[in-house]
Amino acid sequence: xxxxxxxxxxxxxxxxxYNNMMSEFIGAEQGxxxxxxxxxxxxxxxxxxxxxxxxxxxxxxxxELPYNQNEIVKDITETAKDIRKKFDNFxxxxxxxxxxxxxxxxxxxxxxxxxxxxxKARKAPKLYVxxxxxxxxxxxxxxxxxxxxxxxxxxxxxxATSETMSQYLIIFDILKSKFGDKAKEHMIATTSENKGNLIxxxxxxxxxxxxxxxxxxxxxxxxxxxxxxxxxxxxxxxxAMLKGAAYMDKLCKSKDxxxxxxxxxxxxxxxxxxxxxxxxxMMPYADSLKYIADWYCQLWGESLGKAVxxxxxxxxxxxxPVKALGxxxxxxxxxxxxxxxxxxxxxxxxxxxxxxxxxxxEGCKDFPDVSFLCGHTxxxxxxxxxxxxxxxxxxxxxxxxxITLPEVNAFTIGELLxxxxxxxxxxxxxxxxxxxxxxxxxxxxxxxxxxxxxxxxENTKKEMDNAPKKKSEYIC
Ligand code: PA5
Numbered sequence: 001x002x003x004x005x006x007x008x009x010x011x012x013x014x015x016x017x018y019n020n021m022m023s024e025f026i027g028a029e030q031g032x033x034x035x036x037x038x039x040x041x042x043x044x045x046x047x048x049x050x051x052x053x054x055x056x057x058x059x060x061x062x063x064e065l066p067y068n069q070n071e072i073v074k075d076i077t078e079t080a081k082d083i084r085k086k087f088d089n090f091x092x093x094x095x096x097x098x099x100x101x102x103x104x105x106x107x108x109x110x111x112x113x114x115x116x117x118x119x120k121a122r123k124a125p126k127l128y129v130x131x132x133x134x135x136x137x138x139x140x141x142x143x144x145x146x147x148x149x150x151x152x153x154x155x156x157x158x159x160a161t162s163e164t165m166s167q168y169l170i171i172f173d174i175l176k177s178k179f180g181d182k183a184k185e186h187m188i189a190t191t192s193e194n195k196g197n198l199i200x201x202x203x204x205x206x207x208x209x210x211x212x213x214x215x216x217x218x219x220x221x222x223x224x225x226x227x228x229x230x231x232x233x234x235x236x237x238x239x240a241m242l243k244g245a246a247y248m249d250k251l252c253k254s255k256d257x258x259x260x261x262x263x264x265x266x267x268x269x270x271x272x273x274x275x276x277x278x279x280x281x282m283m284p285y286a287d288s289l290k291y292i293a294d295w296y297c298q299l300w301g302e303s304l305g306k307a308v309x310x311x312x313x314x315x316x317x318x319x320x321p322v323k324a325l326g327x328x329x330x331x332x333x334x335x336x337x338x339x340x341x342x343x344x345x346x347x348x349x350x351x352x353x354x355x356x357x358x359x360x361x362e363g364c365k366d367f368p369d370v371s372f373l374c375g376h377t378x379x380x381x382x383x384x385x386x387x388x389x390x391x392x393x394x395x396x397x398x399x400x401x402x403i404t405l406p407e408v409n410a411f412t413i414g415e416l417l418x419x420x421x422x423x424x425x426x427x428x429x430x431x432x433x434x435x436x437x438x439x440x441x442x443x444x445x446x447x448x449x450x451x452x453x454x455x456x457x458e459n460t461k462k463e464m465d466n467a468p469k470k471k472s473e474y475i476c
Contacts, residue, residue, distance in 0.1 A: 004240065004243055004411060009243075009247055009411070011406060012244075012247075012406050012407070012409070012411050012412050012415070013247070013251065013406070013415075014248075014261075014403060014404060014405050014406070014412055014415050014416060014419065015261075015403070015404045016261040016264065016265055016401065016402075016403055017401060017402045017403075017404065018264060018265065018268055018401040019401075020390065020393070020394045020399070020400045020401055020402075021268050021272075021345075021399050021400070021401050022034070025394055026394055026397050026398070026399060027397045029397060030275075030342060030397045030398070030399055031397075031399070032268065032271060036271070037257070037267065037268075037271075040267060040270075040271060041257065043267065043270065043430055044255070044257040044263050044264075044266070044267045044426075044430075045255045046429070046430075047263070047266065047267075047426045047427075047429035047430045048255040048260070048263055048426065049255065050429040051063075051422070051425045051426055051429055052255075056215070057215070058215065058436070059215055059216075059217050059220075059436035059437075060215065060425070060436070061213045061214070061215025061216045062215075062216045062217075062220035062221070062223065062224075062421060063249070065213075065216065065223040065224055065242070065245070066223065066242045066243070066245040066246035066249060066414075066418070067246065069224070069228075069242065072210070072224075072225060072228075073228065073238060073239060073242070075210070076210070076225060076228050076229050076232045076238065077232055077238070079188075079208065079229065079232075080229065080232035080233045083125065083151055083233050084123075084124055084125065084233060084235070086149075086151070087125050087149050087150060087151045088119065088125050088126065088146065088149035088150070089125050089126050089127075089128065089145055089146070089149060089150040089151070090125040090126070090127050090128070090150075090151055090153065090230060090233045090234075091127075091128045091129075091130060091141070091145070091150060091151070091152045091153065091171075092127070092128070092129040092130065092131075092152075092153050092155055092230055093130050093152055093153065093154045093155065093164055093167040093168060093171065094129070094130075094131060094153075094154070094155035094156060094164050094190075094226075095131045095132070095156075095161060095163045095164055096131075096161075096218050096219065096298060096302075096441070097157075097217065097218020097219040097220070097221050097222075097226070097298065098131075098155035098156055098157070098161075098164065098190075098218055098221070098226055099129050099130075099131035099155070100131070100219075100291070100294055100295040100298050101221065101222030101226060101227040101295055101417075102127075102129050102222070102226070102227050102230040102231070103129045103131070103291045103294065103295070104222070104291040104292045104294065104295040105222065105227055105230075105231050105236065105241075105413060106127050106129070106230065106231075106234060106291075107287075107288060107289075107290060107291045107292075108288045108289060108291075108292060108408055108413050109231070109234070109236045109288075109408070109409070109410055109413060110124075110127075110234050110236070112287055112288065114126065114127065114234075115127065115128075123235055124233060124234045124235045125151075125233060125234075127230060127233070127234060128141060128145075129230075130167060131163075132163070133162075133163045133166055133167065138167070138170065142174070147174070147175065147178055147179075147186070150186060151185075151186050151187070151188060152171050152175075152186060152187050152188070153188045153189075153190060153229060153230065154167070154168045154171075154187065154188070154189050154190070154191075154198065155189075155190040155191070155226055156190075156191055156196070156198055157191060157192050157196070157212045157216075157217075157218055157221070157226075158192070158195070158196050159191045159192060159195065159196025159197045159198030159199060159200075159201075160196050160197060160198075160445075161445065162445065162448050162449065162452070165197075165198070168198075168201075171187075172187060172205075175187065183205075184205050184206045184207055187205070187207050188207060188208045188209070188210070188229070189201070189202035189207045189208075189209045189210070190209070190210045190211075190212060190225050190226055190229065191209070191211070191212060192211065192212055192214060193211040193212075193214075194214070195214070210225035210229055211225065212224055212225065212226055217436050217438075219298050219299045219302055219303065220299075220421055220436070222295070222417055223241065223242060223245055223414070223417065223418070228241075236410055237410040238410070240409070240410035240411045240414065241410045241411070241413060241414035241417075242414060243411060243414065244410065244411035244412060244413060244414025244415040244416075244418070245414040245415065245417060245418035246414075246418075247411070247414075247415055248261075248262075248414070248415040248416075248418040248419050248422070249418060249422075252419075252422050261419060262419050262420075262422035262423040262426060263422075263423075263426050265401065265423050266422075266423045266424075266426035266427040266430060267426075267430070268345070268401070269319065269345060269423070269427055270427055270430040270431065272319075272345045272399060273317075273319050273431075276342075276343060277319070277342070277343055277344055277345050277399060278318075278319055278320060278343050279319065279320045279321075279322055279343050279344040279345070280300060280319045280320070280321050280322065280344070280345050280347065281321075281322045281323075281324055281333075281337065281344055281345070281346040281347065282296045282297065282321060282322070282323055282324065282347050282349070283323075283324040283325065283326050283329065283346060283347065283348050283349070284325065284326065284348075284349035285325075285326035285327065285348060285349065285350055285351065285382055285383070285385070285386040286326075286349065286350075286351045286354070286382075286408065287325070288351075288355075288408050289349050289351070289405075289408065290323075290325050292349070292413075292416065293323035293324070293325070293349075294323055295417075296321060296323075296420055297321035297322070297323050299420055299421065299424050300319065300321040300420075300424060301318065301320070301321045302438050302440075302441065303424045303425075303428055303435045303436070304317060304318040304319060304424065304427060304428055304431060304433065304435065305317065305318030305440065306318065306431075306433040306434065306437075306439075307439075307440075308433075309431065309432045309433050310432050310433060310434060311432065315431070315432075315433065317431045317433050319345075322344075326348065326382070326385065326386055326389065327382060327385045327386075327389075330385065330389055334389060334392075334393075337393060337398060338392055338393055338396045338398060339396070342397075342398070344398065344399070345399045345400070345401075346393060346398060346399065346400040346401075347400070347401055347402075347403065348386055348389075348390060348400060348401070348402040348403070349402075349403045349404075349405065349416075350383065350386055350402055350403070350404045350405070351383075351404075351405050351407065351408055352404060352405070352406045352407065353379075353406060353407040354378075354379045354382075354407075355407065355408065357377050357378070357379055358377060358378040358379075359375075359376075359377050359378075360373045360374055360375065360376050360377065360378065360381070361374065362374045362375065386402075390402065403416070403419075446460050447460060447464060450464055451464070
C-alpha cells in the first residue's frame with residue numbers, strides 16, 4: 001500500500017461531521033450557532049498559530065514524525081523482518097504511552113483474532129502488550145510463552161518507570177538463566193537516546209535499541225519506534241501509516257476553522273467545556289477501533305487535565321474522557337447519555353466499508369419481530385444502529401459529532417492518530433495549558449519510588465509517613 005496515488009488518498013480522507021453540535025439540529029439551548037463559532041474565530045486562529053509556530057520544537061517533535069524517519073523506518077523494517085523469521089511471540093513491556101498506541105494499532109489493523117490464528121495464517125508473531133504489574137497476569141503470560149520463540153520489547157522513554165523496569169528485571173533474569181550470553185537476542189529496548197537508565201543498561205547488555213526522540217512525549221509516540229516497531233513486526237504497512245498522518249497534516253493547514261478538521265473539533269470541544277460539558281465520550285462503531293478510544297482517553301486526559309495554566313493561574317482544566325463501544329454500550333451507557341446530565345460531548349467513529357461482511361440468515365418466518373432482520377447484513381445493522389443512536393441523542397439535544405473513516409487501513413489509522421494529536425494540541429493551546437507535561441502522573445510515580453525506598457525520595461517518604469492515618473471507624 002506504500003505507493004499511494006493522490007486519488008486513492010483522497011478517497012480515504014476521514015471526515016468530521018459536526019452538524020449535531022449546531023443549534024439548527026440540536027436546539028438553541030445546547031447547540032452552537034454559526035455566529036457563536038465565528039465570534040470565537042480568534043481563539044481558533046491563536047491556537048493554530050501557536051501550534052504551527054511550535055512545530056518540531058520543545059515537546060512538539062511528534063508533528064515531524066511523518067517526515068523525518070526514513071532511516072529509522074528502514075532499520076525498523078529490517079529488524080521486523082528478522083523478528084518474523086526467528087520468533088513466534090513479540091511481547092511489549094511498557095505502560096501508558098508506551099503501550100496504548102501499540103494495542104490500538106494492533107486491534108485496528110490485524111485480524112481481530114490474530115493470536116488465535118495458526119502460524120501460517122498469522123504470517124507474523126503473536127503480540128502481547130503487558131501494561132500492568134498484576135502478578136497473576138505475569139504468571140499467566142510466562143505460562144503460555146515458549147521463550148525460545150519469544151522476543152521482548154521493553155519500551156520506556158524515561159527508562160525509570162517502576163512498572164516497566166520491574167517487568168524488565170523479571171524477564172531478563174529468566175532469559176539469562178535460560179539462554180546465558182544469548183539472552184540479549186531476546187530483548188530489544190526502545191528508550192531515550194541520552195537520558196535514563198534503560199539506555200545505559202541496553203548498551204551494557206548489547207541490546208538492539210531504538211530511540212524515542214526527546215521531543216516526543218509518551219502519549220504522542222505511536223508514530224515513532226514505540227509504535228512502528230510492533231506494527232512492522234505484525235506486517236502492518238508503517239509507511240502507509242506515516243503517509244496517512246502526513247495527509248491529515250496537510251488537511252489541517254488552514255487557520256480557518258471551517259477548513260481545518262482538527263481545529264474545528266478542538267474549537268467545538270473548547271466551547272463545550274466552557275458550557276460545562278466536562279465529559280468527552282469516544283464511541284467507535286467498530287471493534288477494530290475499540291482501543292483507539294483507550295489511546296484517545298490517555299491523550300485527551302493526560303494532556304488537558306491540568307491544575308494550572310501557562311500563566312500560573314489555577315484552572316483545573318480538562319474534560320474527562322470516557323470510552324464506549326458501539327453497539328455494545330448502547331445496552332449499557334446510552335440511557336445515561338440520552339437522559340442524564342447535559343455534561344457530555346459524544347464522538348462517534350463510523351466506518352463506511354468493513355473488511356468483512358456477514359449476512360443475516362433467513363429464518364423465523366413466523367416471527368415478524370425477528371424476521372425483519374433477515375436479508376440484511378451486519379454492517380448495515382451496525383451502521384443503522386449508529387445512525388439511530390445519533391438521531392436519538394440529537395432529538396434529546398445531546399451534543400454529538402461523527403468522524404467517518406471510509407475504511408480501516410494503515411493510511412486511515414495514520415490520519416486518525418494524527419488528527420487526534422493535532423486536535424489535542426489545538427485544544428491545549430486554547431486552554432493556555434502545557435499540553436505536553438504530566439505532573440499528576442509524576443506525583444504517583446514519585447510516591448511509588450518513595451514507598452519502595454528509592455534513593456533521593458526520602459522526603460516524599462517522610463511526607464507520606466506523616467500523612468493522616470486512616471481511621472478504622474471508616475472501614476467496615
Ligand atoms: O504520556 C506520557 O508521557 C506517559 O503516559 C508515559 O507514556 C508513561 O508514564 C510511561 O512513561 P515511560 O515511557 O517513561 O515509561
